[in-house]
Amino acid sequence: MVGTAFLLVLCMGLWASALLPEIVTALAFFGLAMLLKLAPAETVFSGFASQAFWLVLSGMIVGQAMTRTGLGARMARVLAQRLSGSYPRFIGGLVVLSFLLALVMPSNLGRIALLVPVTLALCDGFGLVPGRPGREGAVLAVGVATPILSAAILPANVPNLVMAGSAERLLGLHFSYLSYFVLHFPVLALAKGIMLVALIVRLFPDELAAPIAELQALPPLSGAEARLAVILAGTLALWMTDSLHGLPPAWVGLAGAVLCLLPGIGVMSADAFGQVSLRTCFYIAALLGLVAMVNATGLGERLGHALLAVAPLTPHAPAQNFAVLTGIGTAIALLVTANGAPALYTALTPDMVKASGLPVLAVVSVQVIGYSTLFLPYQAPPIVFASELGRVPLRRAARLTVAFGFVSLLVAAPLDYVWWRLLGCLK
Incomplete structure (x- = not known):
């Protein structure tokens, strides 16, 4: 367990500080974990068997197809009419679009794969060329809004599903879509969305250099664009109806990527796969493998109980308990x-309910505030994925996530407490 703790601190520290490229740290994790025999190979390399790995890979293929065929630029031309006018309006429109897509498309990584190529095409049309802060801000608007604001929609991201499944299995709690939405939307989506737009405009200031009227007209729809549009429409339809057919989003996305490369049907040659960057795929696999190893060795549970042992939880102090539980949830998300x-x-919930005297539903729900308060990009693979697709250095992404994390704790968390008191969830 000591070796696992050392490797956790080393990898998280290197990913957070960007002292080494993320791919070097990822490969170092695999090598050290196996050389030191910290866990079986099936645990260390479990990230490669995860749906997240394959969804990232397929998303990169589809994103490259959108760029090569010009479909991304065409979609951007349609959206540009509504997002033009000013840089704040552009960023705000991207944040709203990221949230609205979460209502119908369950996969964070899938939404990133769909939106980032379109966002880059929009940036090109508005004169936000590579190197401009506005281009980075636009990519991060999609990359950060996608995983964080979707926490307000129950089936819209992986942490929500893990939370709901764990609460049902361990505590017998069942969450409904509407009650969950009412509990979390006003602050986690609406208020934090406004905060995110304000931070991006402040930290990545820029102006739209090209009015919409000056955007270059696109040629008629090509055969490749038409085929890709059909592939994307089918993929999106299957993603939106996953509750009916039960096909996981990763395998639907992989099928779409294969169709893009398939001779005769696809939109680019198989040789184009050689231009797909695998760095982020290996990073995701290493991150998920590290989390699996932390949990498998019992280190995660021990860290959780250590946090709980020093947590000043006490009955009849709802404000204090709310703040402490939010801090615990945030710290756990920072660790794993x-x-x-x-x-x-969720596994620690019975102990926290006993110590705080709060209703079990409130204690379980507080964690949503915690794992949607992110300080560093490595905490959310979609942010890393968006940064890679948009060519935004992780240190630049961290500039936004650190600021957004502190604002979330200082402003959004107290707003959540007030809202929950009004709803009667905290007494």
């Missing part, structure tokens, strides 16, 4: 990422 946090936090 947003995807790994719900399973660990």
